[in-house]
Amino acid sequence: MTYQIAIDGPAGAGKSTIAKAVAKKMGYIYVDTGAMYRAMALYLLRRGISAAEPEKISAASHDADITIVYKEGLQQVLLNGENVTGLLRTEEVGNMASASSVNKDVRLKLVELQRALAERENVVMDGRDIGTYVLPKANVKVYLTASSACRAKRRYDELAAKGEACDLAAIEADIIERDKRDMEREFAPLRQAEDAVYVDSSDMTIDQVIQTITDLIH
Numbered sequence: 001m002t003y004q005i006a007i008d009g010p011a012g013a014g015k016s017t018i019a020k021a022v023a024k025k026m027g028y029i030y031v032d033t034g035a036m037y038r039a040m041a042l043y044l045l046r047r048g049i050s051a052a053e054p055e056k057i058s059a060a061s062h063d064a065d066i067t068i069v070y071k072e073g074l075q076q077v078l079l080n081g082e083n084v085t086g087l088l089r090t091e092e093v094g095n096m097a098s099a100s101s102v103n104k105d106v107r108l109k110l111v112e113l114q115r116a117l118a119e120r121e122n123v124v125m126d127g128r129d130i131g132t133y134v135l136p137k138a139n140v141k142v143y144l145t146a147s148s149a150c151r152a153k154r155r156y157d158e159l160a161a162k163g164e165a166c167d168l169a170a171i172e173a174d175i176i177e178r179d180k181r182d183m184e185r186e187f188a189p190l191r192q193a194e195d196a197v198y199v200d201s202s203d204m205t206i207d208q209v210i211q212t213i214t215d216l217i218h
Helices: 015-026 033-046 054-061 091-100 104-120 130-132 148-161 168-184 206-217
Strands: 004-008 029-031 066-071 074-079 123-127 140-145 197-200
Touching: 004 015, 004 130, 004 206, 015 029, 015 066, 015 074, 015 123, 015 206, 029 066, 029 104, 033 054, 033 066, 033 074, 033 091, 033 104, 033 123, 054 104, 066 104, 104 123, 104 130, 130 140, 140 206, 197 206
Parallel strands: 004 123, 004 140, 029 123, 140 197
Antiparallel strands: 066 074
């Protein structure tokens, strides 16, 4: 029997950073759902389908098989058996992923693939609807959050470190707007699962959050 860890929460809560670290510590597979959406985008582009063709996107999405494996500790994304990891970070693929990810058929297909992966491997998965929709029977569910001010400051520091000009108030306003959009969307909205443990990381270090979640798993 496999073990499933679901980490949900709003934008900027540090879900991916924490999920990757927890997976590494536990020896589980970190399921990078974003990379799976990019692989789907690559598949659609190879079929000559544009972002402006939702019907064709819906029809084609059913035939894609996407999974994640680890080789020598590195994540590899397989599209219909082909390792496409090195092809996923182009601007064209990113734009197509953004456009196609809102398609309900694409979302349903990827959820099906994510569930299949979780049936085969011990996984840590993060997102907006993992514990409520993708893996409703996950062994451990965490709702990871932080105040909007704290999340904005983290994002500000991240951008400032890259030398990018940014406005703290504008970043926080954007985060609040994104939270609203995620929580009010019709299909699988962001909310805390009834059996999820609420973790507010506003005053915690990354190591403290990782320890809290691994303690829950143990």
